[in-house]
């Protein structure tokens with residue numbers, strides 16, 4: 418029987434030649450599939466003491482908002498450069514097909530708040546590494562990270578803090 422995993426589409430040579438892009442839009446468009454994917458993403462975190470989800474723009478927002486809802490947590494956006502209006506912390510980083518900058522509001526949560534970082538894809542790991550650094554600079558206590566898809570061959574997990582759980586709902 419097809420599962421939610423089968424609704425993720427591989428698109429070759431996007432956005433650059435040689436990249437196999439994991440397209441989650443067919444999954445998001447399927448009510449049952451989306452629901453099952455969020456259940457799988459949330460499962461390791463049920464019963465864990467958490468205060469907020471920190472989600473990474475932009476695909477991470479879609480999953481992070483749903484995770485906030487099912488886990489009963491606040492939502493904090495980690496945004497791309499120049500979008501947040503108040504005082505920020507910023508972090509430059511490299512990703513599979515380029516480079517970028519992430520930002521967070523300096524007052525996003527109280528110091529020591531227990532947070533879960535959420536994103537859609539773990540590829541080379543630069544994005545998650547930058548989000549971890551930003552969350553810590555902001556004063557949050559990062560409890561772990563949840564990603565929907567881990568592209569294991571790209572080795573992104575090596576950039577994560579090995580003392581913290583990094584849960585992937587699907588490892589490719």
Ligand SMILES: O=P(O)(O)OC[C@H]1O[C@H](OP(=O)(O)OP(=O)(O)O)[C@H](O)[C@@H]1O
Pocket residue numbers: 473474475476477511512513514517536537538539540541542543544545573
């Ligand atoms: O592990 P890495 O190599 O850092 O790559 C993973 C990141 O790449 C994608 O973000 P992208 O910046 O393409 O943005 P989007 O969510 O706005 O589409 C994806 O949503 C992850 O955040």
Ligand SMILES: Nc1ncnc2[nH]cnc12
Pocket residue numbers: 436437438439440512513514538540541568
């Ligand atoms: N191969 C990939 N597919 C989807 N999102 C990504 N983000 C970074 N690499 C990606």
